[in-house]
Amino acid sequence: LGLIAAVALAWAWTRLANRPLELRRYLPSGERLEGDDVKVRLELHGERRLVPAKWVVHERVGSLGERATPLAAHGRAAYTLRALRRGRYAFEASRAEIEDPFGLERVEQELSAPGALLVYPRLVDLDRLFSESGLRSHDGRRLLLQRPAGFDLHSVREYEQGESLRKVHWRSTAKRGQLMVKELEDSPRDEVAVVLDGDPSAVVGESFDVQVRAAGSILLAHSRRGRRAVLVINAGQGEQQRVQSGEADWRQALDLLAAAEPGEGPPLAAVLADEGHAAGRAIELTVVTGSLSPRLAERLVERSLASRSVSLVLVDTASFAGAPCERFPELLRLRAAGIAVAVLRRGDDLAERLGAVQAREAALG
Numbered sequence: 001l002g003l004i005a006a007v008a009l010a011w012a013w014t015r016l017a018n019r020p021l022e023l024r025r026y027l028p029s030g031e032r033l034e035g036d037d038v039k040v041r042l043e044l045h046g047e048r049r050l051v052p053a054k055w056v057v058h059e060r061v062g063s064l065g066e067r068a069t070p071l072a073a074h075g076r077a078a079y080t081l082r083a084l085r086r087g088r089y090a091f092e093a094s095r096a097e098i099e100d101p102f103g104l105e106r107v108e109q110e111l112s113a114p115g116a117l118l119v120y121p122r123l124v125d126l127d128r129l130f131s132e133s134g135l136r137s138h139d140g141r142r143l144l145l146q147r148p149a150g151f152d153l154h155s156v157r158e159y160e161q162g163e164s165l166r167k168v169h170w171r172s173t174a175k176r177g178q179l180m181v182k183e184l185e186d187s188p189r190d191e192v193a194v195v196l197d198g199d200p201s202a203v204v205g206e207s208f209d210v211q212v213r214a215a216g217s218i219l220l221a222h223s224r225r226g227r228r229a230v231l232v233i234n235a236g237q238g239e240q241q242r243v244q245s246g247e248a249d250w251r252q253a254l255d256l257l258a259a260a261e262p263g264e265g266p267p268l269a270a271v272l273a274d275e276g277h278a279a280g281r282a283i284e285l286t287v288v289t290g291s292l293s294p295r296l297a298e299r300l301v302e303r304s305l306a307s308r309s310v311s312l313v314l315v316d317t318a319s320f321a322g323a324p325c326e327r328f329p330e331l332l333r334l335r336a337a338g339i340a341v342a343v344l345r346r347g348d349d350l351a352e353r354l355g356a357v358q359a360r361e362a363a364l365g
Helices: 004-019 172-175 207-224 244-259 268-273 294-305 317-321 330-336 350-355
Strands: 019-027 038-046 053-062 068-069 074-083 087-099 107-109 115-120 149-158 182-190 190-196 229-234 240-243 284-290 309-315 340-344
Touching: 004 340, 019 087, 038 053, 038 068, 038 115, 068 074, 087 244, 115 244, 115 330, 172 182, 190 207, 190 268, 207 229, 207 240, 207 244, 207 284, 207 340, 207 350, 229 244, 229 268, 240 244, 240 309, 284 294, 294 309, 294 330, 330 340, 340 350
Parallel strands: 190 229, 190 284, 284 309, 309 340
Antiparallel strands: 019 038, 038 074, 053 068, 053 087, 087 107, 087 115, 149 182, 229 240
């Protein structure tokens, strides 16, 4: 009779405790940088005061997997995620497990507690960029060779008497057999485009995290100088974020960098050749990649020969695999074309490599 009574009591206890519950999750304020420990606080609330029981909250934290957190009698608990890597950690599949004090009965309740933890890359301050050496720099700032605006072809229309023949669109004229002129529209251009290449075939170990830190640090340097810039992530859908003015633009760009992951995208050389793309339209271009194909090198040289500023940050992925440092024959061609290059290897000081005036020469060593 005692055993039957204990089972019945356990059943009644858990059913009484299993009322609609709300999970509240609290994260520390401020930025969380890669390598930091993050303390997460949990509070479980019900319509009425919680019945004393063994409460355990289960949740899946992004790529960290599932974790179980026992709660105290008052429905509160805390745990610490240690040495987090850069990324976006979504809290998913949250549920509460309720057990009676005797451990005879257990029930589960799904909880709606969405949310995500963003861990930002650890950027470095760059007073002077490696690309700002040479004749085209002045007091640590590159002189603009072109005005940050331009005109794009909007459409073509029939020629009207008195219009300048400079506006004639000769290809359409030849096709239609009558004079056609270009309809242009003013299209402001970004001064600087920072392109982060997410080619997954060129990622080894933490090499992509180094790419993210490099791209973010260069973008931050331009933003602090008040230069109009755009961040382009060449992976997946090819996300973009313009950084023009105010903290909001920079915060959105930082969020993209935190969540960036390698993914299949269009060939980088094709992206840079597209004048309709933000990277192709920008006056100054910085490419951060883990691979340098002959086609990409050719495209960068073509852009440089067209008097458009180009710089390259190349991450040596072989060094992240413990292999001897890779030699890049294309770098000689880039240097001959006047393109500034910084090569990053495992263990390199990011501030020194991206900020040193001698970085271009050291890259070939």
